[in-house]
Amino acid sequence: MYFAEFFVILLDVGRHSLPKQRRNPSVYLVSALAPAAVFLAVKGDAGPVATIVDEEPVAAPAPAPVVEEQAVPCCVEVVAAPATGAQPALLTDPGSAEIASASLVSASRWRVVDPTLPAGVAPERGLQVRTILTARSISAEFPEINNIGGVRSDYLRWHPNGLALDVMIPNPSSQAGIALGNQIVAYVLGNAKRFGIQDAIWRGVYYTPGGARAGGYGHYDHVHVTTTGGGYPDGDEVYYR
Template identity: 60%
Template structure:
């Protein structure tokens, strides 16, 4: 191979490597369970419906150097081969709601954002605060404040939120809900002395503290 050919190969190599390494960077940025810097998807729905991997044999990129040949690329068993990712989480992503999220765990944040998205009548949700019990201080509990809680509309709204949370108990990691003297769990309900007539108290199993790279999905 002549000097001119080698020179052309050297000039092409950075562009070729960039063309492959850039998609690989996107791969790690969105695939939280396969990349060290990926997003952690906290999904209320039935599985990651909007993440699609189409597997294929990964091409190797060969950089030719004088007297040697080095293969660089997605092959060699370094990580799972993929020819295409379709990431369509934007339409399902839940924005921050009315609850202050500092100190909340991921399942608690998912509940708070979901309630804010579905019930715009709610203007205040309490989260972390000092308490003799560990739920609020540890980011495991929410107080969903009900507007005009003694009215027929207020009671109906509280009932709707209780029903919604319990319907999604496994997805939300619900431990219990308290509203108007009734203690609800995914297994059933019983009367209790705890009043909670002006807010719906929700306790989750937590799921750990966020890293800042979570994506909360509807």
């Protein structure tokens, strides 16, 4: 009996002690808020967490770098590596050795162009200086021309006074002949100021530096060229290209 009453009393004490423990909320509140506080501290601040020492916050020291930074030099000069192959030998010996004949080949390829115009196929007797310049230039530019007439008797003054040329065209009715005559007309008109060109006549067309007009002018086998003359030569003239 005494044992049964002691067990009942012990159970009764246990039932009354558990509610008393539940009535103390501080234990449960602290245990619930501690993880939340840690979570808010981690989410709210990504920096170092302050340490509480004597109730005053002290910042934790910054973590040491994992890898030590190495200093990079300010300026780097890139120097080409020296050639490892053999140096080329001199083409010619600067001493007493004779120069090989092969070294003179390139010199023979140089061509000196004379800036002066030699006499062409036109007889220059009686021609004026601008007419001579035109005749020589045509001969130099069109070597296929082998006949240029100059001074001759005529009822007009151009040929007798040395102001006109007759540039004879090989095969003048062929396509090649017509094309050659056209090129000569274009050439003298393109140099009208230098040659002193007054007019040119070819295949019925009368050409001037200011334009052309067609109809009834003949000249189907040669290009007639008239200059402004410039006076008769005295023998000391030099004609340039």
